[in-house]
Amino acid sequence: MTELLKSTDYVDVYRMSRDKRKIEGKVKVGDMKRLAETASNHDDIFDYVITGMTGKLGWSGAIMELHGKVAVPCNRCNNPVDVPIDREVVFRFAKSEEEADTIPIEEDDDTEVVVGSEKLNVMDWIEEEIILSIPLVPSHDYACLDKEKLNKDDEPLEKENPFAKLKGMKFNK
Numbered sequence: 001m002t003e004l005l006k007s008t009d010y011v012d013v014y015r016m017s018r019d020k021r022k023i024e025g026k027v028k029v030g031d032m033k034r035l036a037e038t039a040s041n042h043d044d045i046f047d048y049v050i051t052g053m054t055g056k057l058g059w060s061g062a063i064m065e066l067h068g069k070v071a072v073p074c075n076r077c078n079n080p081v082d083v084p085i086d087r088e089v090v091f092r093f094a095k096s097e098e099e100a101d102t103i104p105i106e107e108d109d110d111t112e113v114v115v116g117s118e119k120l121n122v123m124d125w126i127e128e129e130i131i132l133s134i135p136l137v138p139s140h141d142y143a144c145l146d147k148e149k150l151n152k153d154d155e156p157l158e159k160e161n162p163f164a165k166l167k168g169m170k171f172n173k
């Protein structure tokens with residue numbers, strides 16, 4: 001059994017990048033404080049794989065893969081809606097906030113810049129990426145299911161069921 005990621009798990013991103021080290025495991029939605037505030041199901045689990053790499057121009061980086069889902073309140077009906085998240089993101093580690101600000105963002109380049117650390121909190125890093133992946137206005141794909149309405153619609157349907165009528169006639173004889 002893979003152990004769940006803990007809020008006290010750290011990684012030296014520069015070493016990870018240099019050694020092309022891979023860290024992987026599972027992380028529970030309920031363990032991520034900010035996400036847990038809005039998530040409807042705290043038992044949802046994400047799989048993550050983070051692999052150290054070096055960029056074309058020699059910068060330190062990593063590729064993060066995230067697979068899982070998080071249930072959040074629907075914007076229309078407030079019932080939980082599952083948001084599947086399957087992401088593969090390339091990160092470039094900046095040495096400081098200042099350096100991060102000076103790294104030009106190229107078009108058609110979806111590399112994300114984060115300030116690296118010899119002690120980066122892995123859970124915070126993953127949580128941030130999950131939060132960024134949730135749409136601003138999450139809602140159900142189809143018409144939202146209103147349970148009360150559904151029940152009301154069901155009743156007349158059952159009364160008009162032709163087979164129910166036939167059954168009744170048979171038994172009346």
Ligand SMILES: [Zn+2]
Binds near residue numbers: 140
């Ligand atoms: Zn809905």
